[in-house]
Amino acid sequence: MTLIAAILISTFSLTKAQESDTSKYQYILNPNSSDKECINDIKRAKTDIESGQLKVTETFGFTPNALRFEDELKKLSRELGLEFEIELISDVIIEGQTQGCYSAYMDYALSEKYGLNFKRDLYRKADSLFIENIINNNRLVSNDFCDQSAEPSNDIQINPSIKVKNFRIVEDSANQFGNGFPFIDLGFIIEKNGEIGSFKIDYWLPASQANRRYKNQLLNLAIDEMKEKYSTWKPGRIVGIRARTEHSVRFFFQNEK
Structure with missing residues (x-):
């Protein structure tokens, strides 16, 4: 796996939460007294740490599957006696209040215990294991994570439009989502x-509720x-390697005229 690791080191882009920059901890160690959101998150992090819950954390908005190697990261974290947690960040910004302080304080605690580059190196190892699992264990990957998507x-x-011939579906013009037509996101x-x-x-x-009976x-x-x-697709690829992927296509249904 030496070659794969070398590829990942050259291609894997670290987020700000993973950079080895000591300046990011300065605010966490001395937040503004009026920044109650940040102060409360720091208190919560300290309480968890004192109870033995030191965590590897990541901050995201309401976007699922934000880390392609999340499963591998959880496994590596458990092996080190650590937990993994995602801290959700709201898109509602309140002036003078800082989000993400729980995760930032956990990062600080990890750096104090394991060294400044611990989280960066852990993420790289998780991504290397992710690629290894694609090659050796036929790991299933979301098509969204591919460097080259399946098509x-x-x-x-x-x-996306399918004509219904053998029965009549009900179109609901009052339902603007989907333009009044029923649809299915077909996963495969x-x-x-x-x-x-x-x-x-x-x-x-x-x-329309009347279409529920036609689901199957x-x-x-x-x-x-x-x-x-x-029926056949070009498989998705990650760092040039074919991957087994899961995908979804939305089909709308209309009556044949």
């Missing part, structure tokens, strides 16, 4: 050889559409 092998754009897995399978519903909107029929229509028109 249909025929290079055509997916037509793209294997390293480009084959697709393991179909499931990631999300669906009936538009609409799912089957979406699966048939995928198998007939988009």
Whole structure:
């Protein structure tokens, strides 16, 4: 895995939360007395640390799966007797109040115990393990994490509209989400050889309550559409390596006129 590690070191971009910059701790050690949000978060971090809950943390907004190597990071953290936690940051900014101080104080505590570059090196190791698992353990990866996303092998754009022939769905013009039409987010897995399978519903909107009874029929229509028109894919790649990926495509349903 020496080559892979070298690739990752040259390509993996560290976030500000991972940079070895001592200046980022200055405010945490002496926050403004009026910054109650930050002060309370620091107190909470100190309480957790005193109870033996030293954590590897990351701050994110309301975006799922923000770290591609999160599973590997959790595993490595557990092996070190540490917990992993994501601190959610609101998009509502209050003047004079600082978010993310819980995570920042945990970073400070980690640097004091393990050294300034501990978190950076841990993240790099987790990303190396992530790549190793793709190669050796057929690890499943979200298509969103690929450097080169998976796409249909025929290079055509997916037509998101499917005509319903054998029954009549109800269109609800009052439902603006989806323009009044029911839709299904069809989830599936793209294997390293480009084959697709393991179909499931990631999300669906009936538009009208009357369409709920057609859920399975609409799912089957979406699966048939995928198998007939988009049966093989170019697999996703991470640092040039083929990956087994999970993906989702949204299909809208309309009555055939």
